[in-house]
Amino acid sequence: MALRLFCLIFVRLRWHADLVRRCWIFKRRSQGRPPTRACVRTLVFRLARENPLWGYRRIAGELASLGCRVGASTVWLILKKAGIDPAPRRVGPTWSxxxxxxxxxxxxxxxxxxxxxxxxxxxxxxxxxxxxxxxPDPAEGxxxxxxxxxxxxxxxxxxxxxxxx
Structure with a gap:
């Protein structure tokens, strides 16, 4: 009798779980920042390569003038992941x-x-x-x-x- 009651409880819990899963269906969102488009990343790399004195903020400004809204932090992240120093003066001597x-x-x-x-x-x-x-003597005239x-x-x-x- 106890085994039958025990199995009945698990069956009912399973049915309840299936019912909740069917009634409460919603689209799952991916977590985190959405990925940057490949064309934007390519453009960031090109601007960084052709203009080595530009920093990530200047690159973001140039992209904005081209009509591509990308934040400076996104440009910084793209350059950092690629192993490119996102600061100005990537080429040239250090201060010391x-x-x-x-x-x-x-x-x-x-x-x-x-x-x-x-x-x-x-x-x-x-x-x-x-x-x-x-x-000094004072000047006259x-x-x-x-x-x-x-x-x-x-x-x-x-x-x-x-x-x-």
């Missing part, structure tokens, strides 16, 4: 490599800047006098000023010129 190669030039520029700072640049705390010079560029235009040096008369 640049500094190692140009150390002599950088020291020369720094020395020129230091000289300019200590000899020519006016300091507000010293009454507009450079640290290593005395205060029209003053002609000559501008010289130093360090390739990085620093502009202005000097007064004597008037001929």
């Amino acid at each position: 490599g640049f500094l190692r190669v140009n150390v002599r030039h950088l020291r020369r520029v720094l020395a020129a800047y230091e000289t300019r700072f200590n000899e020519h640049r006016p300091h507000r705390s010293l009454g507009q006098a450079a640290p290593l010079r005395a205060l 029209d003053v002609k000023v000559i501008r010289r560029d130093r360090l390739g235009g990085l620093i502009h040096e202005n000097a007064q010129v004597a008037q001929g008369g």
Whole structure:
């Protein structure tokens, strides 16, 4: 009797499970982000290869201007999965490599800047006098000023010129 009751319970549970499965049918959704189309991935690879200085945001912007709405994070993910560095300057020296190669030039520029700072640049705390010079005499009348560029235009040096008369 107990075995028969036990089997009857399992049969009824099975029937209930089948009934629920038939009544509550819904389309199962795939989880996660939908896959990116192959044509978009190909276009991302092409833009990254032809423009090595562009980052993933610039590539996403160019795709948007072409009418393809792709987020920057999607472009980043596509490039990362392909093993391409998604940051700008994928080709070229690193910052530490640049500094190692140009150390002599950088020291020369720094020395020129230091000289300019200590000899020519006016300091507000010293009454507009450079640290290593005395205060200049005040100018009277029209003053002609000559501008010289130093360090390739990085620093502009202005000097007064004597008037001929």
